[in-house]
Amino acid sequence: MNEAIEVSLDRIKAIISALSADEFSTADVIRKYSGGFYSNLETPAYYSFNAQFGKLLKRNDKYLGIFQVAESAYIKDDNGHSTSSSTWRVNA
Secondary structure, three states: OOOOOOOOHHHHHHHHHHOOOOEEEHHHHHHHHHOOOOOOOOOOHHHOHHHHHHHHHHHOHHHHOEEEEEEEEEEEOOOOOEEEEEEEEEOO
16 A cells, blocks of 8 residues: 655745755755755665655646756765755746
8 A cells, every 4th residue: 555745835835935045956955844855775766755855846846936957966965875866946
């Protein structure tokens, strides 16, 4: 049986609006949304919260008023582990 986790698009939109940078990453939004960003080690992308959150941003880019600038940029998570994250920009 599969379950779903509720995610508030309005809260995500408010977080994006509050970011002061011209560009931001999926990781930046996840940090503000859930209090930290941690890579999902040894987890296939299909089951990764981070990857699914990125897909949610992409599916709702029009509503959120954003567009993807880069896909899979290498970054460090909050534990210093290497991972990847998309880069986004607010529509002008």
